[in-house]
Amino acid sequence: MTPAEIWRLTVEHAALTGAALGIAAGLxxxxxxxxxxSVRTRGIFLGAAGVVQTIPSLALFGFLIPLPFIxxxxxxxxxxxxxxxxxxxxxxxxxxxxxxxxxAVRESAVAMGMTQAQLLWQVELPLAARTILAGIRIAxxxxxxxxxxxxxxxxxxxxxxxxxxxxxxxTAQILAGAIPAAAMALLAEGGLTWxxxxxxxx
Amino acid sequence: xxxxxEPAASPRVTPAVEFRNVSYTAGDTPVLRGVxxxxxxGETLVLLGRSGSGKTTALKLINALLMPASGEVRVAGxxxxxxxxxxxxxxxxxxxxxTGLFPHWTVAANVGTVPRLEGWPPDxxxxxxxxxxTLLHLPPDEYAGRFPxxxxxxQRQRVGVARALAADPDLLLFDEPFGALDPVTxxxxxxxxxxxxxxxxKAAVFVTHDVREALLLAxxxxxxxxxxxxxxxxxxNFRASSHPEARAFLECLQ
Numbered sequence: 001m002t003p004a005e006i007w008r009l010t011v012e013h014a015a016l017t018g019a020a021l022g023i024a025a026g027l028x029x030x031x032x033x034x035x036x037x038s039v040r041t042r043g044i045f046l047g048a049a050g051v052v053q054t055i056p057s058l059a060l061f062g063f064l065i066p067l068p069f070i071x072x073x074x075x076x077x078x079x080x081x082x083x084x085x086x087x088x089x090x091x092x093x094x095x096x097x098x099x100x101x102x103x104a105v106r107e108s109a110v111a112m113g114m115t116q117a118q119l120l121w122q123v124e125l126p127l128a129a130r131t132i133l134a135g136i137r138i139a140x141x142x143x144x145x146x147x148x149x150x151x152x153x154x155x156x157x158x159x160x161x162x163x164x165x166x167x168x169x170x171t172a173q174i175l176a177g178a179i180p181a182a183a184m185a186l187l188a189e190g191g192l193t194w195x196x197x198x199x200x201x202x
Numbered sequence: 203x204x205x206x207x208e209p210a211a212s213p214r215v216t217p218a219v220e221f222r223n224v225s226y227t228a229g230d231t232p233v234l235r236g237v238x239x240x241x242x243x244g245e246t247l248v249l250l251g252r253s254g255s256g257k258t259t260a261l262k263l264i265n266a267l268l269m270p271a272s273g274e275v276r277v278a279g280x281x282x283x284x285x286x287x288x289x290x291x292x293x294x295x296x297x298x299x300x301t302g303l304f305p306h307w308t309v310a311a312n313v314g315t316v317p318r319l320e321g322w323p324p325d326x327x328x329x330x331x332x333x334x335x336t337l338l339h340l341p342p343d344e345y346a347g348r349f350p351x352x353x354x355x356x357q358r359q360r361v362g363v364a365r366a367l368a369a370d371p372d373l374l375l376f377d378e379p380f381g382a383l384d385p386v387t388x389x390x391x392x393x394x395x396x397x398x399x400x401x402x403x404k405a406a407v408f409v410t411h412d413v414r415e416a417l418l419l420a421x422x423x424x425x426x427x428x429x430x431x432x433x434x435x436x437x438x439n440f441r442a443s444s445h446p447e448a449r450a451f452l453e454c455l456q
Contacts, residue, residue: 108302111265112315112365113292126306 001161001176010180013157016075016147017140017184020082024090024139027083029132032094033120042095049088057085057146061153078155082147086139093135097128129199137192144185148177216279218243218373218405219264224273226259226429233259234429236273243372246399246406247434248416250451251426257409260426261375264407265294277373292316295366295374299381301358303350309335309361310346316369334364339394356387363395367402374399374406380415392418413451417441425451 035042052060061081064071070080101124109123125132151159158177165173217240226234234256241247249257262268263275266287275282277290303312313334314327322330332342338360350358359379366374380388380395396419399406410416416423417437425433425440427447433440440448 102300102302102305104298104300104302105304107267108296108298109304111267111291111294111296111302113288113290113319115288118319123304 001173006161006176006180009156009158009160009177010184013144013147013159013181014184016078016082016150016155016157017143019079020086020143020147021136021140023079023083024086024143025136028087028090028135029094032091032132033098033125035091036095036098036124046088046092046095049084049091052084053088057081057149058152060084061149065153073154075150075155077153078147078150078157082143082150085146086143089135089138089142090132091135093131093138094128097131097135098124100131101127130196133192133196133199137189137196140188140192141185144181144188148181215242217241217276218245218278219247219407220276220279221260221263222274222276224260224263224270224275226256226263226268227271228259232429234263234270237426237429237431239424239431239434241405241407243405244403245421246408246419247422247424248408248410248420249424249426250410250413250416252411255426256429257411257426258377261377261407261409264373264375265291265296292320292369293371293373295371297359297362297366297374297376297379299378301350301362301379303358303361303365305350307349308346309340309348309350309353310342312350312361313364313368315365316371320369322369330368331364334367337398338364340364354387355383356391359383359391363398372404374404376406376408378410378412379408381410381412388415395419413454416451 031045035045055063061078064077064081065073071077105123105127106119109119114122147155147157148159148162150157151163158181161173161177165171165175165177219239219241221237221239224234224237225232237256237260239247249260251257259268263270263282264277266282266285269283277285277294282290304315307315310328310331313331317327317330331346335342335345340357340360345353345357345361350361353361362379380391383391392415399419408416408419417440420437422434422436423440424431425435425445425448432447433443433445435443435448441452443449443452
């Protein structure tokens with residue numbers, strides 16, 4: 001439990017979280033946009049993402065281990081599991097944000113002669129930006145916490161200290177994992193809340 | 203050998219808007235029933251009717267926000283089904299009661315929407331925006347940089363009208379644009395509007411349930427009832443009409 005080790009596992013933890021969030025945002029943003037356009041897919045995918053959310057996280061990591069390609073022991077499986085958790089808030093807030101745009105504003109954009117792409121990029125996404133970013137913030141903060149479980153399947157990160165501390169009843173070890181993780185979550189919360197406020201142009 | 207020619211048809215201006223036996227249904231409910239109507243360039247046709255009479259639907263059929271179930275809506279002689287909807291809408295100004303101003307854009311950016319979509323050079327857009335804001339009594343130096351929520355209701359409606367006029371459209375559509383204004387502001391804006399539309403010489407279709415507004419603004423009034431066009435008359439003839447629905451509206455004037 002040297003400072004160098006704390007630093008190494010903190011960086012590893014941030015990398016796990018970042019990779020998972022990258023995947024969740026990469027799928028959730030375009031997915032949310034598509035779902036805002038179609039009632040049927042919205043029901044199916046939001047439902048499925050909601051079900052994933054209800055699976056206890058330790059169990060989800062376990063379920064993924066026997067799966068081919070995405071499963072197994074290690075970082076890959078951990079990132080997949082974390083991305084699945086992060087997906088719901090990103091998806092849901094993207095859909096909510098876009099559907100929350102005043103129908104009169106959307107109608108007048110179409111009536112001005114905007115194409116679907118112009119409507120999306122110039123009107124819907126800017127007006128939904130705060131809600132979407134709030135979804136990313138929620139996903140980030142929960143992922144930083146959940147990522148400590150990745151250590152249980154060999155994914156590394158700050159959970160290594162926590163599991164080691166639990167096994168040896170060593171509070172200092174547990175704190176060496178928990179404090180940097182909590183600090184990271186607070187930092188992310190603060191930074192993204194600030195960005196949300198900045199995104200309010202009116 | 204001389205070619206026998208048919209006598210030339212009497213010269214007729216293509217109507218700006220023409221409804222040919224147009225019906226529209228929402229699900230199973232008929233909203234418009236066999237409406238036939240022509241709006242000439244330079245004319246302000248006011249569609250008057252109660253809530254649910256189909257007047258907003260008629261307006262949305264003109265800029266292809268809706269398509270007729272049967273019959274045909276022609277704009278500048280071409281069916282709305284044949285128009286590229288984006289092109290049709292960019293030459294058609296549209297103002298609605300809720301204004302639909304983009305809340306994240308300044309007044310100037312809102313007014314410049316269609317010119318920007320049409321790819322005008324920025325200095326031309328800026329000049330046009332200033333011109334229109336001045337025309338609508340919103341001094342550009344004071345108002346160009348404001349956001350819609352920093353304006354009063356009457357000012358927002360003026361911005362909505364300026365935005366609709368920006369790319370010099372051939373046709374203007376208005377859906378109860380002044381309905382949410384207080385009576386004093388409404389009268390003021392209606393007067394300005396009448397002068398403005400008369401000076402522009404464009405075709406305009408104006409939807410309202412306010413008979414006073416219809417009589418003030420219309421060159422002709424089209425009376426809609428349960429989706430059917432009951433009457434198309436000049437304001438003078440409308441006042442004298444014995445049609446029961448027209449009488450019902452005129453009684454509101456007492």
